[in-house]
Amino acid sequence: MSYTHDIFISYRRNPETLAWIRQHFLPLLTLRVDMELGRAPTVFIDEQVETGTSWPQSLGTALGCSRTLIALWTGNYLSSVWCSTELSHMVAREQEAQLRTAQRPHGVVIPAFIHDGNRFPAELSYMQRFEIQQCFNVRMASNSPRAEELDAVLTAQAPAIAACIEHAPAFRKSWPQAAIAKMYQKFHERAGPVQTTVPRFTAP
Template sequence: MTYQHDVFISYRRQELWTPWTRDHFKKLLKAYLQQELQIEPDIFVDERIQVGADWINALGEHLATSKVMVAIFSGDYFASDWCLHELDLMLARAQQAATGKPNYQPLVIPVVVHDGQFIPEIAKRIQPADMAKFRVAFINEATADYQEFSKAMGQLAPAIASAISKAPVFQDEWIAQYQERFDQLYQASLNNQHVEPLQFVAKRPTPPTVSPKLTF
């Protein structure tokens, strides 16, 4: 097999933020990245997993066959074992590709949309794009803020295109490795357990001991 996707978007699914990622972030990225690559880019978001598929194996294959990963670091990204291990696996690939070099190959492009206190030290070496002010629930395309968001995505696209051009030679064994990792995650989740990343120490948010109360 060979690469199937130029970009894999790693993000925490949530009722309001999933549409923002799929309908706005991905759309703008695709438009600007096409100008940089001069061909239509293939961008994977999890909505592309087909109904009836083994989604665990499918997720592993889609990540393994993606050249780079755009990680949307939200406030709850690091509370998701799936997000943590998507990041972990791609960082491992970057380290492997950078053998003999002092830093990582640019295979992970972080996009910070919320407080980054849980970002692992290894990922802090990578200069992120700050999109926090553009992550607005029910964002309206007919606003000045959306135009600024569009400009910011246009500025991000060249860095992603550069990373795509530097992707290492595809290795078939990645597929089985990634599928095995995600199967471990799935089995652990059935027992309410964690599988720790290998490239960094996870800084998971601490769940509140008391339910929050809203006062009016």
């Protein structure tokens, strides 16, 4: 087993957000990162609606086998058990691989604010993130000023995203195993309290 995706897009699941990702964010992200990498990035998007039907095996495998994670941050991002688990898994990977140091400055988590960045966890404030809240409009046209602004932001961010992909740590087979186990655990805990903070994630 090895990496199968360059980017895992983590977002608070709902059909409107998914439509915006598919119609606007993904095409421009792929175009601009392709120009930097010299190849089209492979991107994973979970298309399950937030109903508890997300399959732990496939979701955990995709997460564990992705080089980087782009977190589309919203004020209710952490209220999703899937989002909080995805984010915490990749934060733990950064710590395990000893990233974001003088020797290895690149991380694997790339926050992109599409709503209410003020609620982004203070403990993750060291992460460089970018703002596309003004471009998050599910009704915007592909030739609208907001779409042009989104393209401009992703053009500016593409070199940094490509660098994170290129400097991703060597794959470890424990990552998908741990992610799958955590997804199954959370799948069976859905009736529990709502998550409001970044949970700790450690491999079993």
